[in-house]
Amino acid sequence: MNFSDFSFWWVLLLFSIPFFTIRSLGKSMNLWWPILDGIGLMAMSLILFVNASRSSFAIFIFELIFNYAMVELMLRRKGQAAVAIATAVIAVDIAILAYFKYLNFFVEDVLSLMLGSLGYAAPTKLNLPGMYSIPPGLSFYSFQMVAFVVDSFRSRDKKAIGFVDYVNFVSFFPQVVAGPIERRSDFFPQIEAFRFKFSWSNLEAGFCWLSLGLFMKLVLADNLAPYIQLEESANAWLLWFFAYLFTLRIYFDFAGYSFIALGLAQILGIRLTVNFLAPYTAQSIQEFWRRWHVTLSTWFRDYVFLPLMGSKKQWAPFFLLVTFTLSGFWHGAAWNFVLWGAYHGLLLLVLRYAGRPFHRFVGQHLFMPQFLSWALTFGSVILGCLFFMESDIGRLGLKMQTLLNPLAYSLSNVSQALSSFSANELFALALTLTLATTVLLLEHMAVWQKRDCEYAILRSPLMARALFGLTILFAANIPSKFIYFQF
Amino acid sequence: MQLQNSSSKPNPELQPADTATSVKAIEAWLATKLAKQLRLDVKTLSVHEPLTRYGLDSIDAVTLVGDLEDWLGLELPSTLLWDYPTIEKASQYLVKDFDISAALAPGSESNSEQSDAPDAPAKTQGWGNLWRQISGS
Numbered sequence: 001m002n003f004s005d006f007s008f009w010w011v012l013l014l015f016s017i018p019f020f021t022i023r024s025l026g027k028s029m030n031l032w033w034p035i036l037d038g039i040g041l042m043a044m045s046l047i048l049f050v051n052a053s054r055s056s057f058a059i060f061i062f063e064l065i066f067n068y069a070m071v072e073l074m075l076r077r078k079g080q081a082a083v084a085i086a087t088a089v090i091a092v093d094i095a096i097l098a099y100f101k102y103l104n105f106f107v108e109d110v111l112s113l114m115l116g117s118l119g120y121a122a123p124t125k126l127n128l129p130g131m132y133s134i135p136p137g138l139s140f141y142s143f144q145m146v147a148f149v150v151d152s153f154r155s156r157d158k159k160a161i162g163f164v165d166y167v168n169f170v171s172f173f174p175q176v177v178a179g180p181i182e183r184r185s186d187f188f189p190q191i192e193a194f195r196f197k198f199s200w201s202n203l204e205a206g207f208c209w210l211s212l213g214l215f216m217k218l219v220l221a222d223n224l225a226p227y228i229q230l231e232e233s234a235n236a237w238l239l240w241f242f243a244y245l246f247t248l249r250i251y252f253d254f255a256g257y258s259f260i261a262l263g264l265a266q267i268l269g270i271r272l273t274v275n276f277l278a279p280y281t282a283q284s285i286q287e288f289w290r291r292w293h294v295t296l297s298t299w300f301r302d303y304v305f306l307p308l309m310g311s312k313k314q315w316a317p318f319f320l321l322v323t324f325t326l327s328g329f330w331h332g333a334a335w336n337f338v339l340w341g342a343y344h345g346l347l348l349l350v351l352r353y354a355g356r357p358f359h360r361f362v363g364q365h366l367f368m369p370q371f372l373s374w375a376l377t378f379g380s381v382i383l384g385c386l387f388f389m390e391s392d393i394g395r396l397g398l399k400m401q402t403l404l405n406p407l408a409y410s411l412s413n414v415s416q417a418l419s420s421f422s423a424n425e426l427f428a429l430a431l432t433l434t435l436a437t438t439v440l441l442l443e444h445m446a447v448w449q450k451r452d453c454e455y456a457i458l459r460s461p462l463m464a465r466a467l468f469g470l471t472i473l474f475a476a477n478i479p480s481k482f483i484y485f486q487f
Numbered sequence: 488m489q490l491q492n493s494s495s496k497p498n499p500e501l502q503p504a505d506t507a508t509s510v511k512a513i514e515a516w517l518a519t520k521l522a523k524q525l526r527l528d529v530k531t532l533s534v535h536e537p538l539t540r541y542g543l544d545s546i547d548a549v550t551l552v553g554d555l556e557d558w559l560g561l562e563l564p565s566t567l568l569w570d571y572p573t574i575e576k577a578s579q580y581l582v583k584d585f586d587i588s589a590a591l592a593p594g595s596e597s598n599s600e601q602s603d604a605p606d607a608p609a610k611t612q613g614w615g616n617l618w619r620q621i622s623g624s
Contacts, residue, residue, distance in 0.1 A: 284539060286543065287539035306549070317546060320545055320546060351542075
C-alpha cells in the first residue's frame with residue numbers, strides 16, 4: 001500500500017465507516033459472529049490491494065489460492081509426498097517471481113554477455129506480458145508465502161488452516177506490499193485470534209509508531225530525495241555527499257514505511273515485527289545486518305544460509321557470500337544490486353579475517369575505538385549505497401574511478417559542489433539534515449541508555465505528538481515514491 | 488522465531504538456586520568460548536552486552552551453537568544466538584527451555600574440560616537432515 005497516496009487513506013475511510021457502523025449495529029443486536037471480523041479484515045485488505053495495483057492483485061489472488069490449496073494438501077500428506085508438494089509450491093512461487101523480475105535481465109544481460117563473448121549476436125528483446133514492470137509487492141508476498149510453506153512443512157501442528165485466516169495472513173494490508181515479511185509462528189496465531197479491538201493502549205502505541213513513520217517518510221526522506229543527483233560522476237565531493245544523502249533517504253524511506261505499517265497494525269491490535277533497529281548506530285557490519293531490514297535478513301538466514309550450509313560449517317564463509325549476493329539480487333535484476341550484495345558479504349568476511357586483528361591492535365592504541373568502529377561502519381554503508389543507488393553500470397564504473405582519483409578531490413571541486421545549490425536549497429537541506437541528525441542522535445541515546453527499544457525516545461507520547469506537528473509543518477509538497485516499491 | 492528440530496524439554500522442577508547456578512555455569516562457558524574464539528580477554532566481556540558488539544558474526548554464531556550442542560548433548564536451534572543475542576539471555580533461555588541437568592552434573596563427561604573436548608561428529612541439519620528423515624537413510 002502506498003501510504004503517501006491520498007487514495008489509500010480515502011479508500012480505508014470509505015470502507016471503514018459503513019463496515020464499523022454495520023458491525024456496531026450487529027453487535028448491539030447480538031448478530032455479529034467473531035468470524036465476521038476476520039472476513040471484514042479480509043475485505044478491507046483485498047479492496048485496498050485492488051486500489052493499489054490491479055495487475056499485482058490478479059497475480060496475488062492466483063498465488064494465494066494455489067498456495068492455500070497446496071499447503072492444505074501438503075498437511076494431509078506425509079513423507080515424500082509432502083516434500084514433493086512443498087518443493088512444487090516453492091518452485092512455482094519462485095518461478096512467478098523470476099518471470100516478472102529476472103527473465104528479461106537473464107535474457108538481455110546474462111545471455112547477451114555469454115553469447116557476445118562466444119561471438120554470437122545478442123538475442124532480441126523479449127516482449128512477453130508483464131516483463132518490464134514488477135507487480136508491486138510481488139517480492140514481499142512471494143517470500144512470505146514461501147516461508148509459510150516451509151514453516152508449515154516443519155511444524156508439528158498439522159491441523160487444517162482456515163481459508164480466511166490464510167488470506168488475512170498473506171494479504172494483511174499494512175504489510176502486504178512492502179513488508180515486514182512475517183512468519184507463521186509470530187503472525188499466524190495473531191491472525192487466528194483476530195478481533196477488532198480498538199483499545200486506548202493500542203491506539204496510543206499505534207499512533208506513536210505512525211507518527212514516527214510519517215515523519216521519517218514525509219519530512220526526512222521526501223525532503224532529501226530532490227537533492228540526490230545520479231547524473232553527477234566527476235566531482236568526488238558531490239559523489240560522497242549524494243551517497244550520504246541517499247544513505248539517509250533509503251533508511252528514512254523504508255523504516256518510515258515499516259513504522260507506518262507497524263502503527264496501523266498496532267491500532268488493529270496486531271503486532272508486526274520491528275523491521276529496523278536503528279541500523280546507523282551499528283559499530284560493525286555484523287551489527288548493521290542485525291538491525292537493517294530485519295525480516296529480510298532473517299528470511300535469507302533461515303531459508304537460504306542455514307539450509308544451504310547444513311552441517312558443512314567449514315564452508316560457512318562461502319555460503320555467507322552466496323547468501324548476501326542473492327539478497328542483493330532480490331532487490332532487483334541489475335548488476336549493481338548483485339555487486340551491492342557481494343560487497344556486503346565480502347565486507348563481513350574482510351572484517352572477520354582481517355578486521356579482527358586490526359581492531360584489537362587499534363583498540364589498544366586509540367582513545368575512542370567505539371567511535372572509530374561506528375564511523376568505519378557508517379562509511380562502509382555509505383560506500384555500499386553508491387552501488388545500490390546507481391543502476392547504470394557504466395556510470396557506476398565512472399563514479400568508482402572518480403572516487404579513486406586524488407585529483408577529483410580538488411578545492412575547485414569543493415567550491416563547485418557548494419555553488420551547485422541555491423541559498424534556499426541550502427537552507428532547506430540544512431534544516432532537513434538537522435532534523436535527520438537529531439533523529440539519529442536520539443536513536444544513539446536509546447542504545448547508549450540500553451532502552452528496551454531503539455526508538456523508545458522517539459516513540460514517547462510527547463515526542464510522537466511533536467513529530468506529528470513537525471510532519472504537518474515540514475512534509476514535502478511532492479512526495480517521492482517509496483524506494484522499496486520498485487523491488 | 489520458530490525453533491526447528493529442537494529437543495526442547497522445559498525443566499520446571501529446577502529450584503531457583505539451581506537455576507541461578509545453571510545460568511551462571513552456561514554464562515561462564517559461553518564467555519570462555521567467546522573470548523577464545525574472538526581472542527578477547529574474558530574479563531572484558533559483559534553478559535548483558537549484545538554479542539555483535541564483540542564482533543560475533545553469522546559464522547561464529549552457527550559454530551558456537553554447534554559447540555554448545557556438543558557440550559550439552561542437545562539439539563539446539565541454529566538461530567539461538569540471533570534470537571537470544573546476549574550471553575545472559577541465551578543462558579537463561581537454555582536453562583528455562585531445555586533439560587541441561589545431565590550436562591551440568593558434577594563429573595559428567597560433558598562437564599569436564601569442555602573447551603578441550605574433541606569435536607563430536609557433525610550433526611546434519613537443514614535440508615540434508617530433512618531428506619534423511621524422510622528417506623529413512
